[in-house]
Amino acid sequence: MKHIDYIIVGDGYAGLFFAHQLIKNNKSFVLFSEGRKSASQVSAGIINPVVLKKFTTFWKAQEQIDFLKDTLSEIESYTGKNYLISSPIHRIFHDENEQKLWLKKSGNEELSAFLDQKFDRLEGVKNDFLTGKVNQSARLQVSGFFTDLFDFLEKKEFLIREKFDYEKLDISSSVYKDFQFKHIVFCEGMGVKENPFFSDIAVNPNKGHHIKVKLSQAIPEGVTIKKKHFLFPTDNGLYFYGGTYDREQLHQHVDESAVAQLVNGLSEIYPYDFEVEEVNFGFRPTVKDRRPIIGRHLSFKNLYVFNGLGARGILNGCYFSRSLYQLIEENIPLHEEVSNSRFE
CATH class of the missing domain: 3.30.9.10 (D-Amino Acid Oxidase, subunit A, domain 2)
Incomplete structure (x- = not known):
């Protein structure tokens, strides 16, 4: 029987960013990866602090961007690479009204750091009304991020390439197959609908x-x-x-x-x-109120869910991995806007 601190089930942004929290804090764990490409692994990797339909921002956007940069630097310390691509978004304007709205919104305190007031013309594409640049936007080099992190986890014997079998889980004794664990974190995306412990979450x-x-x-x-x-x-x-x-x-x-x-x-x-x-x-996996769903199972106190990252999987997965870690290890309560208890 092998004694470990954590089992992680799932291999998208939620699972890998949570694994990073465990690596950083010297926790022992294994991560179960089914081997199918998750939504995270085929995602665009866009890192964007602005809702580009309405030119608005979202909850904790600046904090999430800053935390992501720090986290990717930490990951670089063991993979040898930084996966942040400096490739700012240029939003093509539909008409003059959009230009005016952009300029108006760029004067708002919460948007001034993101909406560049200088417009650009791009060659090679149609942009009759020019483009607005989103400052602090970037991309993640998605394929390299997943390939390198899986390679690292495999070398450290943290990665198990098989489907997690819920029937082999003995919750009363905290045993799964040959592992005695302290906590399990389920980061399964839409696979959560097959999970007997969290199938009813609102994703x-x-x-x-x-x-x-x-x-x-x-x-x-x-x-x-x-x-x-x-x-x-x-x-x-x-x-x-x-x-x-x-x-x-x-x-x-x-x-x-x-x-x-x-x-x-x-x-x-x-x-x-x-x-x-x-x-x-x-x-x-999306949620009606556009917030992740994170938290502890009502009855089984060492089972946790980390899901509902939606279209902002990189920012949500990175930032809230720390919140979940602090909940489990330090008993710091989750913000009510992301806690799974908001649906009870």
Whole structure:
């Protein structure tokens, strides 16, 4: 029997950022990864403090950005790489009214650090009304982040590449197979619906598609372009364009209407030929009030859930991993806006 502090179930942003908290604090753990690509692993990796439809920001945006930068520096200490790509978002304006709204909002105290007051014209894409730059926005190098962290966990024997079997869990004695544990943290995304302990939490699937395309003409380097969706270069010479949001078509295959939506959206801003080389989709776990769901099981006090990160998986997963760690180890209460008790 191996004695460990934690079992983590799930291998998306929630699971890996929580694993980092355990590494940082010298806790023993294993992380169960099913091996299927999670929504996190096919995500765009956008780090963005602004809601780009309405030009507003969100709860704790600056704190989350600052904490992410610190955390990625800590992760660099053991992977040897920093996965933060400096590629600010340039939002293409639809018309002059959007320009005026942007300038007006940029005078607000909570938005002045994010909305650049100088507009830019980008070559290679249609932007008749120019673009506004989102300061402090960036991207995560998603594939490298997951590949390197899995490699690190595997070398340290923290990674178990198999599906967690709930029936093998003996809660009364805190034993799972050959492990005697203190705590289990379930970070399963939409997989939580199969979890007998947390299947009733209020997360809903939101299906997102993106395409990878080959462009016939180059676009500006070092920026992430946004109008309806995000456009930016990937590692292999292709460009990422996405993603869609769909709460209705929740089947486990590509939805051609979503692909058509993306092709039409890209055609609106990119006036040259392009070829769709790849289509991916995933199911984001979203919550009605747009806050994560974190906390302790009502009856089994060493079982925890960390879910509902939604479209801001990187910022939410990073920032609230510390909140969950502090709840478990220091008994510091969660903020009521993210605690699972708000739905009781």
